Amino acid sequence: MIAKGQDNRQSIVNAANELFYRRGYNQTSFAEIADASGIPKGNFYYYFKSKDELLEAVIAERVQQVKAMLVEWDAQFPTPRERLQRFLSMLLASEEELTRHGCPMGTLNMELGKIQQTLQSRAMEMFEVFINWLTCQLDALGHGEETSALAMHLMARVQGISLMTHAYSDPVFLRREVAQLRNWVDQL
């Protein structure tokens, strides 16, 4: 049986998830999360011992969402090439958010990497889920030797595109670069 308070807990996590993405972790206060979720900030400490622990819950939530998305892609697309193309389609589908706030994984890792490396290592799990999945798809494509390096290369390309798209607020650049990556995947 699920305790009643888990609804409140989820509301806090959902509000924090969006605010940490849009405004950054350190720049988001409990007061803002309280306003967005409608739950008094004093109540937060019943569910989380600290702000760090709330961030860990947000990261766990994101990891779970990513894993569910990848399982769905695996079920929907039979070939690894189609799955990789679906991965790239994600960039175009989230064009507006990407242009405004950058990649949720890249921006969070960069922020935490400065002076909160303990939290950053937890945030790395998001990257690793994607990298592992990409490596599996590249393995299935028959690039048996250096698929891990190739997955890292592809992720770096995507992160670079996301960063420049966000910095220049330029979705045209995003579309052009994703089109190039599509051709690159087709020729793998």
Place this chain on the structure above:
Amino acid sequence: MIAKGQDNRQSIVNAANELFYRRGYNQTSFAEIADASGIPKGNFYYYFKSKDELLEAVIAERVQQVKAMLVEWDAQFPTPRERLQRFLSMLLASEEELTRHGCPMGTLNMELGKIQQTLQSRAMEMFEVFINWLTCQLDALGHGEETSALAMHLMARVQGISLMTHAYSDPVFLRREVAQLRNWVDQL
């Protein structure tokens, strides 16, 4: 004649420059800059009206350093291809700092892009100096049509490599990817 206080001003800018890079802008307090520079924080407001204005001075300092570096490269290397290779060499030369703190331009822009877009637009000047210089080199190489897009593409590759190198603390990835970019530049 230069007023005596300009030495103090430069000391503050230098300390802030390094701390903003290593710890981030919002995560660096005046108290830390005072400790690092040996100048009491109350004195800061004689030279800068606010923390934002200090950041603008730091950005101006970085822009000046970048411009001086590019002029030196232009003098040292006669061909555009050599200059582009020198640009890539910079990544290897700053391997340790890049692995630990990421790219100074990319990390600052990402941080400011979240909720301080006014300051971020000032920080974009660093990117633009590089992009303009890269475009000039690509023009000289005879890629007359889409050199601006090509310069953005190259910068995005570099930013992606920097981000992943920093996230994974993996200089091996950096070296491998830079080697690929070197070949890419040679075949332009």
Place this chain on the structure above:
DNA sequence: GTCTATAATTCGATAGAC
């Protein structure tokens, strides 16, 4: 010009009533 002391605010976190 230089520095100390401190104002004014905001933050994460706690205490305790209900």
Place this chain on the structure above:
DNA sequence: GTCTATCGAATTATAGAC
């Protein structure tokens, strides 16, 4: 479980002595 009131620390910024 839920919420209000508030603490102590840290922050940017200011006032004013020297």
